Amino acid sequence: MKETNLFLAIDQSTSATKALLFNFQGELIDQASLPHRQIYPQPGWVEHDAEEIYRNVIAAAAQLMAKSTVLPEHLRFVSITNQRETFVVFERNSGKPIHHAIVWQCTRGEPICRKWAEAGYENLVQQQTGLRIDSYFPASKMQWLLENNPEIQRKVQQEQALLGTIDAYLIHRLTRGRVYASDHTNASRTLLYDIHKLDWSDDLLKMAAIPRHALPEVRSCDAYYGETDFDGVLPSPLPIYGVMGDSQAALFAQRCYQPGSAKITFGTGSSILVNTGSEPLVSKQGLVTALAWVLDGTPTYAFEGILNFTGATIQWLRDQLGVLGSAAESETLAASVPDNAGVYLVPAFVGLGAPYWSPEARGAIVGLTPSATRAHVVRAGLEAIAYLINDVLSAVRSTTPFRFAGVHADGGAARNAFLMQFVSDITRLDVQAALTPELSALGAGFAGMLGMGIVKDLNDLQALPFTATVYHPCMPAETAAQLNQEWQRAVKKVLS
Numbered sequence: 207m208k209e210t211n212l213f214l215a216i217d218q219s220t221s222a223t224k225a226l227l228f229n230f231q232g233e234l235i236d237q238a239s240l241p242h243r244q245i246y247p248q249p250g251w252v253e254h255d256a257e258e259i260y261r262n263v264i265a266a267a268a269q270l271m272a273k274s275t276v277l278p279e280h281l282r283f284v285s286i287t288n289q290r291e292t293f294v295v296f297e298r299n300s301g302k303p304i305h306h307a308i309v310w311q312c313t314r315g316e317p318i319c320r321k322w323a324e325a326g327y328e329n330l331v332q333q334q335t336g337l338r339i340d341s342y343f344p345a346s347k348m349q350w351l352l353e354n355n356p357e358i359q360r361k362v363q364q365e366q367a368l369l370g371t372i373d374a375y376l377i378h379r380l381t382r383g384r385v386y387a388s389d390h391t392n393a394s395r396t397l398l399y400d401i402h403k404l405d406w407s408d409d410l411l412k413m414a415a416i417p418r419h420a421l422p423e424v425r426s427c428d429a430y431y432g433e434t435d436f437d438g439v440l441p442s443p444l445p446i447y448g449v450m451g452d453s454q455a456a457l458f459a460q461r462c463y464q465p466g467s468a469k470i471t472f473g474t475g476s477s478i479l480v481n482t483g484s485e486p487l488v489s490k491q492g493l494v495t496a497l498a499w500v501l502d503g504t505p506t507y508a509f510e511g512i513l514n515f516t517g518a519t520i521q522w523l524r525d526q527l528g529v530l531g532s533a534a535e536s537e538t539l540a541a542s543v544p545d546n547a548g549v550y551l552v553p554a555f556v557g558l559g560a561p562y563w564s565p566e567a568r569g570a571i572v573g574l575t576p577s578a579t580r581a582h583v584v585r586a587g588l589e590a591i592a593y594l595i596n597d598v599l600s601a602v603r604s605t606t607p608f609r610f611a612g613v614h615a616d617g618g619a620a621r622n623a624f625l626m627q628f629v630s631d632i633t634r635l636d637v638q639a640a641l642t643p644e645l646s647a648l649g650a651g652f653a654g655m656l657g658m659g660i661v662k663d664l665n666d667l668q669a670l671p672f673t674a675t676v677y678h679p680c681m682p683a684e685t686a687a688q689l690n691q692e693w694q695r696a697v698k699k700v701l702s
Contacts, residue, residue, distance in 0.1 A: 210280045213654055214270075214444070215647035216263055218288040218372050219452060220309065220474040223259060225266035226647045227276055230660055232459075232670045234643050235276065238269035245306060250313040250556065253306035256294040259372070260301075260379050267436040278440050283658055284380075285448035285650035286431075287455040288372040290395045293344040295351060295358055295369050298386075301379040304358060304367060308347045311475070311514060311556050315346025316565055322346070327413055334400045334407050336486055336495025336507075341565060342514060344371070345397035345414045352415065362420050371396065373449050374422040377431050380446070385432035388422040390500040391451040399424075401486060401497050404505065425449075426500045427458075427650075428657035448654025453477035454498055455649030456616050457508065460640065461672065463664045466608035470595055470629075471646070472617030475559075476516040478598045480509045480608065491601035492561025501656060509606065511560035511598030515569075516591045517619055519553040523587050529580040537624045540585035548573040550696035551586040553594075558700070561601040567700045573692075588622070592629040593693040599633055612636035614674070616645040623677075631681035632690065638674040 212235060217224040222242065227235040240262040245253040271278065291310030296303045308314070319339045322331075331339050341347065348369055352359040361367035370378065374388040393399045393406070398416060400407040406418055425431065431446035450458065456471040457479045465483035470476060479498065486495045486507040498508040517533075524530040530539070550572050552558075557565035571583060599613070613635050619625055620639040630637040642648065655661045679686075 211282060212276060212280050213283050213285060213651050214267065214281055215285045215287065215651045216267070216376070217452070217644065217647040218259060218263065218286070218376060220289045220292070223262040223266050224644070224647065225263070225270040226644055227270065227274060228648060228651050230655065232642065232648055232652070232672070236270060236274045237644065238266045238273065240266050252309040252312040254292065254309055256296065256303035256307040256375060259307070260376065263376060263380070264437050264439060268439045271439060278442070281440070281444055282660070283447045283654050284434060284444045285647070285654040286373055286376060286446065287450055287452045287646045287650040288376070288392070290371065290392060290451040290453065291342060291344055293348060293369060293371050293396070294375040295362065295367055296375060296378070297361070298366055298368050299383065301383055304361065305351065305355065307372070308344070308351065310342055312347060313341050313556055313565060315341035315350050318346040318349050322413060330409060331397060332488070334402070334410060335394065335397055336401050337397055338494060338563060339397070340563060342512065342559065343395060343397040345410070345416065348416055349414045363417060365419055367420070368422070369416065369420045370422050373451070377446065377449070380434035380436065381432035386422045387425050387431055389427050389429070389449040390424055390497050390505070391427065391454040393422070393424045394497045395451060401495065401505070401507070404500065426503055427653040428501050430657065447657035448650045448652070450499060450650045450653055452646040453479060453510070454496070455646040457481065457649070458499055458652055459645040459649030460614040460616065461668050462614065463668065466610050467614070468602070468610055469614035469616065472517055472591070472615065472619035474518045476513040476591065476595070476617070478511040478513070478595060480602050480606070482507050482509055482606065487606065489601065489605040491605050492563055493598070493601050493605060494560070499653070501653070509602055511601065513594045513598070514557065514559045515553040515555045516594065517617070518555070519551070519587045519590060522555065523584055529583060533618070536584050536588055537622045539581045540588050540624045543579070543581045543585060546585050546589055547578055547582045548575065548692070549578050549582045549586040550693055551583065551590045552696050552700045553587070553590050554700050558697070560598050562697070562701065564701055570696070570700050572696045572699055588625050589628055591619070591625060592632045593690065595629055596633045596690065599635070610635070612638055614638050614640065616640040626675070626677045627680065630677040630679050632686050634679050634683065634686065637677040639677065641673040641675060
């Protein structure tokens with residue numbers, strides 16, 4: 207029987223753009239994916255071609271509709287989820303980018319961040335945004351772009367150009383300029399947004415010298431964002447409902463609706479989010495406070511630990527070091543040796559994120575001996591992801607009253623059984639690795655289903671089918687503790 211009630215989700219990630227079809231039970235029907243280039247103008251700088259990304263959105267939607275048996279009239283709405291913290295400067299009228307998108311991994315804003323810290327802005331930033339001053343977030347790179355490109359600065363000041371995160375850029379393009387809007391989860395990652403007032407902060411806009419008129423209107427995750435026909439791919443336009451940053455969207459799809467529920471999204475980087483309820487909490491342990499989502503104007507908050515180089519470590523082992531033929535091979539290779547032989551890989555390629563927040567740190571492989579093989583190095587790369595996750599979860603445990611026995615996992619690496627078991631062993635928690643694929647896209651779609659009135663409330667979403675593989679700690683606790691101690695020694699070497 208053909209599906210006749212579907213939604214189309216766009217997942218624009220750090221490495222690729224996907225167009226996906228889901229039914230209202232949350233089942234993935236079909237998908238198409240196109241990668242885009244990673245551009246490295248100089249060490250520490252990372253860019254994407256925003257025009258290439260938009261072309262891929264249209265092309266992925268066209269490929270999906272061409273190869274699927276689904277008819278356009280079966281589609282009810284479009285949702286969008288996206289890589290957070292990456293931003294684009296583009297022309298107001300045409301929507302065309304006038305500079306490459308500057309990616310969340312890019313560190314060019316570090317000198318400006320230091321200047322802000324020296325000027326005493328740290329408390330203001332944390333109080334209003336829940337974040338900390340760091341070049342991971344766009345504000346410093348937005349200021350850098352304007353200061354170093356007088357023509358771009360002129361266009362922004364004269365309201366000829368806009369500064370938007372990827373969601374706002376895509377919405378502007380898809381609606382042919384009729385809507386310029388972002389959702390709260392994306393706006394709150396810019397370092398310019400007050401998560402208490404749910405509005406752009408005049409104080410922080412002044413700090414970064416960013417004009418308010420260049421930034422998008424901010425709407426709830428389940429709000430209406432205009433309509434699109436994907437530049438003629440569809441015979442008639444569909445409404446856009448359900449917009450969320452990718453990590454929050456995964457939390458939403460995992461049904462982490464109760465305070466204390468937690469998830470890890472494994473991607474190029476990884477995000478650990480813990481639902482903290484209707485009031486924002488403050489951590490002194492290297493965690494940031496985030497907006498988990500805003501539904502119909504009502505916010506839910508979370509603690510987040512940001513790891514900026516996790517899946518990218520496996521890509522580095524494959525593409526730069528050449529010790530892997532494919533990312534999937536990492537599981538087999540890591541399991542081919544009984545232990546790491548004392549080898550630890552600290553993936554501080556663009557600094558260390560939570561809970562260390564050391565942008566100056568650089569990556570290292572320590573503990574090498576003549577007996578170390580490529581299998582040991584690959585295993586160390588996978589194990590590093592688990593150690594970093596444990597560092598964040600330890601900070602959560604020491605900060606909150608929540609005591610959780612398990613954690614949800616999603617993303618590509620959630621299919622790596624070696625990694626999932628090691629995460630469980632090191633954290634001493636059950637890990638529920640989602641078998642339901644593409645959770646970020648699904649979470650944005652769930653918000654769209656709420657906005658469209660297809661489901662009434664979170665209880666309806668909670669009742670939808672969900673499958674996961676559960677991993678339980680198997681390693682002796684004393685062994686896990688010893689490995690963590692050795693990991694901490696390795697981290698101290700790169701921090702010093």
